[in-house]
Amino acid sequence: MDYFRSIPFQRQERRRSTWTALYLLVLLAALLVPGSKVCASAPDPTEQLKPFIEKVIAILQDEELREGARCTLCQRVIDVARERFDFQEMSKRVLGKHWKQISSEQQAEFEELFTRLLEHAYIGKIEEYAGQEIEYKKQRIRGERAEVQTLLIDSGKSIPVSYIMLLRKDQWMAYDVVVEGVSLVRNYKEQFDQIISADGYEYLVGEIEKKITAIEKETTGEE
Amino acid sequence: MVYRNLIIYRIVILFFLLLITAPTLSAEEVDFLDDDFYLDELESAAVNDPIEPFNRLIFDFNDSAYMYLLKPLATGYSTVVPTDIRGCVWNFFRNLEEPLRFVNCILQGRFEESMWVLSRFAINSVAGVFGLGNPATREFGIPMIEASLGETLATWGVGDGFYLVVPLYGSSTLRDITGTVVDAMTMSPYYFWSDDYLTLAAIYAGKETNKLSLYLNVYDDLKKLSFDPYVALRNSYFQNRKKIRDHTDFQVEF
Numbered sequence: 001m002d003y004f005r006s007i008p009f010q011r012q013e014r015r016r017s018t019w020t021a022l023y024l025l026v027l028l029a030a031l032l033v034p035g036s037k038v039c040a041s042a043p044d045p046t047e048q049l050k051p052f053i054e055k056v057i058a059i060l061q062d063e064e065l066r067e068g069a070r071c072t073l074c075q076r077v078i079d080v081a082r083e084r085f086d087f088q089e090m091s092k093r094v095l096g097k098h099w100k101q102i103s104s105e106q107q108a109e110f111e112e113l114f115t116r117l118l119e120h121a122y123i124g125k126i127e128e129y130a131g132q133e134i135e136y137k138k139q140r141i142r143g144e145r146a147e148v149q150t151l152l153i154d155s156g157k158s159i160p161v162s163y164i165m166l167l168r169k170d171q172w173m174a175y176d177v178v179v180e181g182v183s184l185v186r187n188y189k190e191q192f193d194q195i196i197s198a199d200g201y202e203y204l205v206g207e208i209e210k211k212i213t214a215i216e217k218e219t220t221g222e223e
Numbered sequence: 224m225v226y227r228n229l230i231i232y233r234i235v236i237l238f239f240l241l242l243i244t245a246p247t248l249s250a251e252e253v254d255f256l257d258d259d260f261y262l263d264e265l266e267s268a269a270v271n272d273p274i275e276p277f278n279r280l281i282f283d284f285n286d287s288a289y290m291y292l293l294k295p296l297a298t299g300y301s302t303v304v305p306t307d308i309r310g311c312v313w314n315f316f317r318n319l320e321e322p323l324r325f326v327n328c329i330l331q332g333r334f335e336e337s338m339w340v341l342s343r344f345a346i347n348s349v350a351g352v353f354g355l356g357n358p359a360t361r362e363f364g365i366p367m368i369e370a371s372l373g374e375t376l377a378t379w380g381v382g383d384g385f386y387l388v389v390p391l392y393g394s395s396t397l398r399d400i401t402g403t404v405v406d407a408m409t410m411s412p413y414y415f416w417s418d419d420y421l422t423l424a425a426i427y428a429g430k431e432t433n434k435l436s437l438y439l440n441v442y443d444d445l446k447k448l449s450f451d452p453y454v455a456l457r458n459s460y461f462q463n464r465k466k467i468r469d470h471t472d473f474q475v476e477f
Contacts, residue, residue, distance in 0.1 A: 117448075121448050140256065145256045146256075147256055157310075180463055180466065181462050181463045181465060181466025181469075182459045182462040182463050182466075186458065186462065187458045190454055190455075190458045191449060191450045191451050191454050191455055191458075192450070194451065207450055208450075215447070
């Protein structure tokens with residue numbers, strides 16, 4: 001009797017030990033995997049973009065700022081934009097192969113000019129802003145790049161807006177905005193490329209300066 | 224009536240002949256997250272615009288037509304007719320074209336989407352009161368599905384030919400405008416009350432003015448912020464078209 005009874009016990013024991021070994025293996029694997037680059041501390045791009053957009057909207061809805069001088073409002077938006085936008089990366093990409101051909105002073109000068117142009121581009125948008133709703137769709141991460149897809153819902157029609165971001169240390173920084181599939185950087189890039197190939201880099205700088213003064217004149221003329 | 228159609232068919236055949244001789248252009252699949260997306264080589268390969276001087280002339284004509292005729296017209300119309308009603312008009316015309324999208328979906332091998340297009344047509348025609356509303360998207364979560372003959376031809380391997388600016392229509396390519404003309408011809412017997420050019424033109428003008436009134440400041444913004452509006456619009460057209468024809472994200476939240 002004892003003999004017969006002991007067999008299943010032995011089997012159970014053996015089964016238990018194989019299970020513990022398996023658990024140990026899984027635990028070991030779990031301990032080893034985070035050692036690779038996909039660490040748990042990698043920030044979420046949407047989680048970082050969300051407070052930024054909320055901040056911009058809060059500034060836009062601030063009645064006091066709206067009634068005050070136009071440029072205090074713009075300046076506030078610009079200061080906040082620098083937190084989440086990498087204007088240097090943008091400038092680099094928008095010039096493409098021409099970026100390496102200009103000196104570092106010229107690079108700094110271009111970055112400043114291009115940033116100002118984009119700022120003015122957004123002032124018009126600011127004025128139109130009338131409490132549109134923003135929906136966060138999905139995000140895609142590939143290596144150090146990420147795309148966060150949002151939907152701007154404006155009086156019945158919805159406009160898809162994507163932010164293309166790059167991981168800098170622990171911060172996701174946007175370097176391109178894609179509206180209805182149209183990349184802002186690529187659109188400017190083609191225009192700039194044609195101007196540079198036809199008339200040279202200096203001419204392009206002049207053109208951007210002209211554009212900025214024209215927009216500034218137009219906006220102050222309206223007031 | 225028969226004679227009119229003969230002329231149109233001849234034009235279409237001519238376009239097709241031109242298409243065959245035109246060099247084909249393959250669109251490369253590059254994602255926003257690839258570094259290649261911003262490469263220079265890709266840029267120059269993407270734009271095939273051999274008749275640029277001619278296109279620029281038409282572009283200037285369209286620009287003037289927009290500034291002095293279409294924009295004042297659409298602005299006046301938008302002040303008289305509220306946004307909701309203009310949205311309904313847009314829905315109505317879009318719904319009429321759904322069977323066309325259904326056929327094109329099938330021709331492109333997008334069978335699952337073709338069934339959803341048909342469902343959209345049924346839902347919107349009945350529950351949306353002749354397509355004036357869009358309950359298919361709002362209540363049933365079926366997104367709008369785009370399919371045109373231009374895209375069908377593309378899936379069959381017909382190249383773009385070249386970039387073309389069409390008077391009073393705008394950006395297109397030789398292949399796509401051919402598709403658009405055939406699509407429009409397929410639509411014309413559908414507008415059963417029309418039996419002459421004038422009525423057809425009036426319907427088209429009404430439809431387009433209504434559409435323009437919903438997107439009034441888009442072109443103005445583009446013009447204001449670009450250094451070469453012609454290049455900016457051409458680039459936007461190709462980028463936007465690529466997105467419209469990317470169906471990998473298709474998802475129904477039924």
